[in-house]
Amino acid sequence: MNRTPAPGSVGSPAPGAWEELVTAALLGTERRTPPGCEPGREAPVALLDAAAVQTVRRRAGLRAARAAERPQPAPEDPRPPLPGVAARRLTMLLADRPGGGGGGRRGTAPDLMELLPQWLATANARGFAAPPETVPALLDAARGRTDLRPAALSFAGPRAVWLARLNPDWRFALRATPGGGTALPPAGDPDQVRELWQEGLFAERVALLGALRAREPVAARELLATTWATERAEDRLMFLDSLRTGLAPEDEPFLEQALADRSRNVRATAAELLSALPQSALAGRMAVRAGACVALDRTRDTPTLAVEAPHECDAGMERDGVVAKAPTGRGERSWWLGQLVEAAPLGTWPARLGGRTPQEIVALPVTDDWQGELHAAWCRAAVRQRDAEWSRALLGAPSAPEAGGPGAVSLAERAKLLGRLDAAERAEWVAGFIATHGLSEAFQLLGVCAVPWAEPLGRAVVDALEIARDAGSYPWSFSGVMGLAERCLDPSEARRLDGLLAVPDEREDASPGAGEYWAEAFQRLVTTLRLRGTMAEELASPTVMAPPQAP
Numbered sequence: 001m002n003r004t005p006a007p008g009s010v011g012s013p014a015p016g017a018w019e020e021l022v023t024a025a026l027l028g029t030e031r032r033t034p035p036g037c038e039p040g041r042e043a044p045v046a047l048l049d050a051a052a053v054q055t056v057r058r059r060a061g062l063r064a065a066r067a068a069e070r071p072q073p074a075p076e077d078p079r080p081p082l083p084g085v086a087a088r089r090l091t092m093l094l095a096d097r098p099g100g101g102g103g104g105r106r107g108t109a110p111d112l113m114e115l116l117p118q119w120l121a122t123a124n125a126r127g128f129a130a131p132p133e134t135v136p137a138l139l140d141a142a143r144g145r146t147d148l149r150p151a152a153l154s155f156a157g158p159r160a161v162w163l164a165r166l167n168p169d170w171r172f173a174l175r176a177t178p179g180g181g182t183a184l185p186p187a188g189d190p191d192q193v194r195e196l197w198q199e200g201l202f203a204e205r206v207a208l209l210g211a212l213r214a215r216e217p218v219a220a221r222e223l224l225a226t227t228w229a230t231e232r233a234e235d236r237l238m239f240l241d242s243l244r245t246g247l248a249p250e251d252e253p254f255l256e257q258a259l260a261d262r263s264r265n266v267r268a269t270a271a272e273l274l275s276a277l278p279q280s281a282l283a284g285r286m287a288v289r290a291g292a293c294v295a296l297d298r299t300r301d302t303p304t305l306a307v308e309a310p311h312e313c314d315a316g317m318e319r320d321g322v323v324a325k326a327p328t329g330r331g332e333r334s335w336w337l338g339q340l341v342e343a344a345p346l347g348t349w350p351a352r353l354g355g356r357t358p359q360e361i362v363a364l365p366v367t368d369d370w371q372g373e374l375h376a377a378w379c380r381a382a383v384r385q386r387d388a389e390w391s392r393a394l395l396g397a398p399s400a401p402e403a404g405g406p407g408a409v410s411l412a413e414r415a416k417l418l419g420r421l422d423a424a425e426r427a428e429w430v431a432g433f434i435a436t437h438g439l440s441e442a443f444q445l446l447g448v449c450a451v452p453w454a455e456p457l458g459r460a461v462v463d464a465l466e467i468a469r470d471a472g473s474y475p476w477s478f479s480g481v482m483g484l485a486e487r488c489l490d491p492s493e494a495r496r497l498d499g500l501l502a503v504p505d506e507r508e509d510a511s512p513g514a515g516e517y518w519a520e521a522f523q524r525l526v527t528t529l530r531l532r533g534t535m536a537e538e539l540a541s542p543t544v545m546a547p548p549q550a551p
Helices: 017-027 043-060 084-095 112-125 132-144 146-156 158-164 172-176 190-199 202-215 217-230 233-244 249-258 264-275 281-293 315-319 332-343 346-352 358-363 371-384 388-395 411-418 423-437 455-470 475-488 491-500 514-540
Strands: 003-005 062-064 294-297 304-307
Touching: 017 043, 084 112, 084 132, 084 514, 112 146, 112 475, 112 514, 132 146, 132 158, 132 172, 146 158, 146 172, 158 172, 190 202, 190 217, 202 217, 202 233, 217 233, 217 249, 233 249, 233 264, 249 264, 249 281, 264 281, 264 332, 281 294, 281 332, 281 346, 294 346, 304 371, 332 371, 346 358, 346 371, 358 388, 371 388, 371 411, 388 411, 411 423, 423 455, 455 475, 455 491, 455 514, 475 514, 491 514
Parallel strands: none
Antiparallel strands: 003 062, 294 304
């Protein structure tokens, strides 16, 4: 029952008295004398006495008030119910919490919380509704792990938003759910769309623009244009970012206007979007600028790329999104060159460089140590422009002796380039890389591969782990890859691992206890893979099955 302070009640505390006591306790009675107390040695005791009195007043000095209005019932979830055995499995996954073992060895039991994202993805793909009694636990799990939020909130459905309005701890669900659960107006009702856009909360407007952009890109852009001039800079940036969905040449006039925006971040985003449109005027201007900096030198014995970086960043470059001030430790000319090449359409380079293919261009030598800067900019351009051919050329052959590749200057860049290839080619490339270079440099690359790993990639990872074990390698250095394998290997690979479960004979130069650790890690891997296979079967059939067995 809600209660409010009784006005005019006898002995009621002065407004702010409790806050004064709390402040005195935080600062210390030597620095802040509690109200109504004398300074000195007895001040701490007086503070506690006053706090005790105020506590009684706060608890007793309230008068019963009218009960709050009863909340509306939770909305129904129209999706089919989760199979009973899968619901029990979900309860087990949500009940698992990270152990308090102080960072010791994990043992052979699977890490259930690490399997929860995969379980949620499968349940969402099959369109099941969350059991109502599990929604609070799902919200708690999503509150603690932001990576879980999209899948957990999607699975929890409309009841999650309903509960989030009643519990401040779950308010993140209102921000993470488009519109905070507010129903978006139908596509055929422009008056409702306009009303929500003009009068809705910011989160509702973002959700409206995103949903409208997905189904009617032109209408979304025109809606944004109606209020663009009156929006705050931070809101303009968020709204402009929604144009990434369905970006098309028709968006160019609006984006060109945004290049003159007062906000530097808005201008930069508009320039980035325009550079992703190869036929845009900005892309053409950047191609001319970049072409003036990179040319083919045919006077040498071997055709070579000659680079002459810009000597200044003029007003036109700044308007087109080039940031004039270089980061600390970076030369201005190389900084400007990288931005120009990154924004220039990749399709213009073959014609400028003698009709060569991307592979042939990347193989050309570059003068004056500009190769790293030039290739790094091409890497960023290939990622931004989603160009698979250039990504393939910059990656090079996975079996190349140099792990850095012909164009990528870091493994992080190689991972981004791999993301522009289709899943099968990506897995095959990483498998070849592991076969040549082992697992020590492959962790980031494995993270961009589709799950479950394709058979060639899974085989390469298992073979490399076996080689590392037999070589007496320090086992803890492979714990990250082993954790990935638990979540990403195809469950059918468990059969191939049975021969690795025994403790191997340790080499003289091996780390003490390494063999036992490897056997334990492979046992955990096999147990996890079999559990994942069982969970997939539980979600595949709605029939009643036996209760799931604890791992």
